[in-house]
Amino acid sequence: MKKSNFGKLLLLSLFVPLFWVGCSQSREKITIVGSSALQPLVEQAGNDYRLAHMSSNIVVQGGGSGTGLSQVQAGAVEVGTSDVFAETQKGIDAKKLEDYPVAVVGIVPIANKGVGVKNLSVEQLSAIFTGKIKNWREVGGKNQPIIVINRSRGSGTRSTFEDLILNGKDAVNSQEQDSNGTVKKIVNSTPGTISYISFPYANDQNIQKISIDHVKPDNKNIPTNKWPLWSYEHMYTKGKPNKATAAFIKYVLGKKVQTELVPKIGYISIHEMKVSRDSQNKVTKIGK
Known part of the structure; x- marks a missing residue:
């Protein structure tokens, strides 16, 4: 092998690992922890989102709503998912969290x-x-x-x-x-x-x-409360979300996820509900 070609290969071998390290470090990581009831939807939405946004890195874990709320309040994760309103949970300051109801289950x-x-x-x-x-x-x-x-x-x-x-x-x-x-x-x-x-x-x-x-x-x-056992699925952030997290939440609330993925997996779009329920379980007809 000619000396000049050997030098080029050596430089290339050094450059490629550095390139991939740089790419991995620049990926926007969003860690989502909490409700196992919401986990199938967020996992699939995350997979679909990554295909269109190669710079994103969405990690989804269960653990329960209590874990999700405590972790997001502590700033340990970007999103805490929950089947219950944050204000109903002891030790959680709901005023410091932003609530994004994304589905009904x-x-x-x-x-x-x-x-x-x-x-x-x-x-x-x-x-x-x-x-x-x-x-x-x-x-x-x-x-x-x-x-x-x-x-x-x-x-x-x-x-x-x-x-x-x-x-x-x-x-x-x-x-x-x-x-x-x-x-x-x-x-x-x-x-x-x-x-x-x-x-x-x-x-x-x-x-x-x-x-x-x-x-x-x-x-x-469920939309009329004829079947009374249902809850909102919430995505909570600590204060206003960063740009990457806000973009993913907007995607989950968007038409494609709400009209296609939500019913496909077995949830109900928040837009389909004819009633609403507050943190005290009081049910009210929407628009009345």
């Missing part, structure tokens, strides 16, 4: 297929999750002990479920899990179990979705 009680029950009243659900009803035969099912699987404390899904179903009563002591996906797997494989998950995870034919007062858990029933 339904919550559905689920049971193992073998329990023999497809419908429960609100009163029966409350009695099961407070430990008053202990056997499936008490609600028309098999003679089988009821095993309650709860979400961990700090879960926005749990908070919403307990606010709307238990109405201030204490939940029974039970096994707790920190994600929708884990809950679904346990209910699927464990006889006698009951729990609840968000709609986007409830696409498994091996679990029994439970109707409430003979209303089916269907996204069509």
